[in-house]
Amino acid sequence: MASIYKRKGADVWSIAYSPAPRRRKTITGCRSYQATKALADKLEAEAFTRRKGIIDAKADGYAKAQAVALTVRNAKGEIVGGHVADLHAALIAKGATAKHAALVRTRAAKVVELAKAEAISGLTPSAVQAALGELRKSGLSLQTCNHHLRAIKQLSRWLHADGRARDDALAHLGGFNVATDRRHDRRALSDDELARLIATAERGAAWTWRVGCTRRRIGGRALALSGPDRAMLYRLAVATGFRAGEIASLTPASFDLDADPPTITVEAAYSKRRRQDVQPVAGELADLLGPWLEGRPDGAPVFAMPGKPAAMMQADLQAARGAWLAEAVSDEDRERRERLSVLAYRDGAWRVADFHALRHTFVSRVVQSGASVKVAQELARHSTPTLTIGRYAHVTIADTAKALEALPVFGPSDPKAEAMKATGTDNATAQAAQPAPDAPGSRRTGDRATGRPMDRPHKGAARCVANRGPARAGAQRAAPGAARRCAEGRFPDNVRDDATEETEQGDAPQARVNATACAHLRTPETITPGRTRTWNLRFRRPLLCPVELRA
Numbered sequence: 343m344a345s346i347y348k349r350k351g352a353d354v355w356s357i358a359y360s361p362a363p364r365r366r367k368t369i370t371g372c373r374s375y376q377a378t379k380a381l382a383d384k385l386e387a388e389a390f391t392r393r394k395g396i397i398d399a400k401a402d403g404y405a406k407a408q409a410v411a412l413t414v415r416n417a418k419g420e421i422v423g424g425h426v427a428d429l430h431a432a433l434i435a436k437g438a439t440a441k442h443a444a445l446v447r448t449r450a451a452k453v454v455e456l457a458k459a460e461a462i463s464g465l466t467p468s469a470v471q472a473a474l475g476e477l478r479k480s481g482l483s484l485q486t487c488n489h490h491l492r493a494i495k496q497l498s499r500w501l502h503a504d505g506r507a508r509d510d511a512l513a514h515l516g517g518f519n520v521a522t523d524r525r526h527d528r529r530a531l532s533d534d535e536l537a538r539l540i541a542t543a544e545r546g547a548a549w550t551w552r553v554g555c556t557r558r559r560i561g562g563r564a565l566a567l568s569g570p571d572r573a574m575l576y577r578l579a580v581a582t583g584f585r586a587g588e589i590a591s592l593t594p595a596s597f598d599l600d601a602d603p604p605t606i607t608v609e610a611a612y613s614k615r616r617r618q619d620v621q622p623v624a625g626e627l628a629d630l631l632g633p634w635l636e637g638r639p640d641g642a643p644v645f646a647m648p649g650k651p652a653a654m655m656q657a658d659l660q661a662a663r664g665a666w667l668a669e670a671v672s673d674e675d676r677e678r679r680e681r682l683s684v685l686a687y688r689d690g691a692w693r694v695a696d697f698h699a700l701r702h703t704f705v706s707r708v709v710q711s712g713a714s715v716k717v718a719q720e721l722a723r724h725s726t727p728t729l730t731i732g733r734y735a736h737v738t739i740a741d742t743a744k745a746l747e748a749l750p751v752f753g754p755s756d757p758k759a760e761a762m763k764a765t766g767t768d769n770a771t772a773q774a775a776q777p778a779p780d781a782p783g784s785r786r787t788g789d790r791a792t793g794r795p796m797d798r799p800h801k802g803a804a805r806c807v808a809n810r811g812p813a814r815a816g817a818q819r820a821a822p823g824a825a826r827r828c829a830e831g832r833f834p835d836n837v838r839d840d841a842t843e844e845t846e847q848g849d850a851p852q853a854r855v856n857a858t859a860c861a862h863l864r865t866p867e868t869i870t871p872g873r874t875r876t877w878n879l880r881f882r883r884p885l886l887c888p889v890e891l892r893a
Contacts, residue, residue: 344382357382361389407506408461412454426451429500449493462507467515470494483525484518491517529693530706530736535685536580542662544573551648565646574634575645581627583704583722586697588612590647594638604628619723652696656687705734
């Protein structure tokens with residue numbers, strides 16, 4: 343039962359009630375007794391329904407989380423509290439790198455600030471979309487806007503999973519189409535560019551930088567990377583596809599150059615996919631790495647990687663391009679070279695050649711070597727082949743031209759060429775596949791069943807020879823239709839009629855006439871090109887055959 347009382351000397355009423363068994367809580371009411379009593383009754387009713395299980399216990403958690411601000415900053419502007427700070431702590435506890443956790447915290451806090459959201463209820467889709475629009479107006483690329491969107495959506499998912507929000511209010515928000523606003527696309531270096539870059543780095547001076555210094559504090563410790571070490575760094579990056587952070591984690595124990603094949607291991611703590619990666623390397627690279635690793639202390643990184651390796655590589659590219667331009671033999675040659683993008687940090691398509699471009703070069707060379715998609719994906723250590731082929735593999739105009747050389751070219755046809763190729767002659771022409779019509783023993787396709795030789799003419803040929811008698815006794819004249827076709831030369835030289843069939847069966851003696859006697863009956867080759875007759879069961883008796891001459 344709630345109690346309402348007024349402290350000695352106080353102007354307002356106080357309420358004491360039991361939110362849970364054996365627990366007493368006191369809160370301050372107001373000056374009005376009736377209003378304070380109404381509040382006490384409400385608190386008592388909520389405590390009763392909560393004890394009976396009518397009110398969900400999660401509602402208390404949602405109410406408490408709603409009362410906490412999303413971001414709490416100190417006098418210096420640093421985030422020291424709120425839900426965003428709790429997300430940062432959760433990422434660190436989960437095993438994320440400090441750099442990644444700080445990046446998510448900064449981006450999420452930026453969106454919260456632009457959305458003017460003070461509590462969880464302020465993270466509405468419309469407010470977040472308006473904040474992304476402000477980022478886009480400030481000049482950020484669509485890719486960077488998508489990074490901010492992923493950070494704020496990660497915060498929303500974590501609030502729901504941690505029991506601080508009833509649902510994930512930003513789950514349906516989609517990102518921008520980054521293909522319409524690409525500002526930092528990378529390109530693959532050619533073999534000649536790689537050779538010149540490595541040679542220039544090996545002959546160059548040491549690259550120096552400082553660590554431990556900030557904009558407010560000047561000083562720190564100076565580090566350097568010699569020319570031969572930079573050359574080996576470029577060789578290793580383009581031969582393995584390792585990222586800058588992965589190369590920085592390599593120690594002498596990471597190299598197993600005596601294995602078959604030689605391998606380099608990146609521990610799971612430094613791999614982007616958080617798995618131990620064992621990458622095979624070529625034997626030629628292993629031969630170069632062996633002497634280079636001698637004398638290096640165990641447990642220490644073999645490379646002192648700068649914080650911004652892109653700046654180091656850009657300087658080496660600039661030096662290599664200067665040496666390449668100096669090789670011009672004339673002014674015209676130098677002008678031509680200056681128009682090209684060889685060894686340029688940005689090419690004509692505005693693509694960059696930074697340190698991560700060496701990984702693009704590695705994947706492109708693997709694909710160009712003819713490796714399968716699965717092999718390329720495994721060597722690139724990507725989760726999907728779409729990322730390997732679609733983003734990292736680059737082709738040049740020479741690669742596409744080489745692929746087109748294997749395609750047939752259909753030029754203009756020769757008017758004297760044969761209309762059709764022979765059937766079943768392994769791509770031979772009809773003239774080569776079909777023997778001469780007057781060749782002894784040549785066979786006609788239509789007479790395969792009887793094996794009739796080519797030199798036996800059709801029966802109508804006997805009527806076409808001067809002073810020759812009829813082939814069958816009693817036959818005095820030919821049919822008018824047959825005579826007309828004979829005069830027009832429409833008797834084919836490989837046609838077989840009914841009378842011929844009767845002769846072959848022995849019904850009556852048949853006059854044998856040489857094939858040359860019917861030369862005027864054949865169709866000229868200039869009208870009908872040579873061809874191979876195909877056996878067709880539907881035409882056992884040709885349509886254009888002479889009418890049988892019977893007595």
